[in-house]
Amino acid sequence: MDRRQLRYFAAIFEERNLSRAARACNVAQSALSHHLAGLEAELGSPLFRRRPRGMLPTAAGERLYQHAKGILRAMEAAEADIRQAGDRLAGEVSIGMAYSAVKAIGVPFMRRVTQDYPQVRVSITESLSASTLLHVMKSDVELALVYNPPDDPLLETQPVLEEEMICVGRPEIIGATDDPIAFDALLDLPLILLRQGASSRALIDDPALLKRLEARAKLQMNSVHAISGALAEGIGCIIGTRLFMREQLEAGTLHARPIVNPTLSRSLQFCRLVDHPATFVLEAMQGLLLELIRAEIDAGRWQARPLF
Template sequence: MDIRQLQTFVAIYESGGISRAAERERTAPSVLSHHLANLEAQFPRPLFLRNPRGLLPTEYGQRLYAHAVQILRALQHAREDMYNMAGEISGQVAIGMAYTALQSIGRHLMRIVLEAHPGISLVLSETLSGSTISQLMDAHVDLALAYNPTQDARIKTTPLVEERMICIGKKHVIGDTTEPISVKTLLTLPFVLLRRGTMGRSVMDDPRLRKQFEQRARLQADNVNAVSLFVEEGHGCVIGTKSYLRRQIQSGDVSYRYIVKPTMLRTLHLCEHVDKPPSRAVELMRNLMLYLIASEVQSGNWECERVLFDAARWQRQGRQQ
């Protein structure tokens, strides 16, 4: 098995056929067929099933794809890191961010990269917490900011901030008052929840509460924009933080009430690979994200119950860079 074979396999897997992969790789289909045949000869079962519409990956192909992506990504990082040792930091860094984190620091991160680090190609993935962790483990992203991530020995998680959850919606849905709302009352309202494994875990730490809300949800979705539309149209409410629908709250389009009995909290974590050494570009982005979160917290733009990392230290370091 060599690198060219793995590159060919990934191109065919992602394109769904040899002809389409050949166009993507700008090479002859016969060359890709040759590499694929040599690769498949090394395994006891085929990597693809052939049909008139193209190639469908088998169970063996799906498993190899997960390994191949990680291997090729690691090689890319190694190559970039060697070049970076000699001068300006460059290379591609993919970051998965929960919606609230992207809303809070995304624009600042993009501006700093564009102005101060022209050699870095930044890939921002606005994903739900469950899928962010999956992408991190599959090497589709290098770093992630996720809420209440599942525990996995391959992933190092660092808690950053603990946020208090609120009920957000039109006044005719949640009541024309700023008084706190109890969980018992909230469960009687029409509310939207992003599906289990994505938002269910990121909304709250308590698994018992998660189960209750998942059972009572009037609408479940995989898309943050669908949730926003549900609330803005007055169909129901959503559990979030002030950062979640910040503009709508500030404009008065929607209102909010703090949730009590019990108070609902969630924790944002920085997630990284345990056994994958970060490139200088990834390290730079990690430090920059911590600086931006610290700055938002210190300025009061990111409201939270508790700061769980040394925000003052990261703010000082960021200013010195």
């Protein structure tokens, strides 16, 4: 028994005539008869007595109509409530973002929230992907943008984009050429990596390659400012993205080279706990974030391939 069957049944009951009920429901009379027959078969009882001049409800039909009207009214009220609630967004939501996401869309996101959603209060937590994911698992944030999240039955994920990883450093360290650098050649450079463990997964989601990098890295740290300072001072180089050090690359103080054999990439994904139901505010904020990410990609400021 579904809503359509109940609606058609109610129309027949009220009109006491199949052709008039069909016109009221804007369906073919044959379709109405088919649904009525299916409903009677499902309930195991006739609902009407067919008469030459119309349809006469049986006792079962009379009782079902009382239930049907209440059910249909409740469903209409629920739909109206949902639509109205969606039109007047208000409430709180907590969002976690990896550093790169904040850098790309943090300010536009805050501006749009204050302009377009005056009744919404947003809490933003910026951290490296591993810490952001931990915030999700501990329910400190409701929605997060995380790089290379693990497969976990507790998490609901949605791919957002894929970024190519490049080698970034001063020209005297990685070479002033634009030619690609082979992955094996990276191992001979003074690499700076995110600290071993969950944080490094956000860099490369390939355990074998990651293990080789970690074995040869000169420095490992979980500080964006420390990594940026080390790059500027020529202490080492990183595997990162153009967005991460965009200003320095544009100014020419740092240089970038593609990586080959193999090429490396990472994916940014929305994460939230599956047992935490979505709210209107959360869905609206997720939609806004996707809109802003798409705009940055289309404008060429975020060099990535959209996955949505």
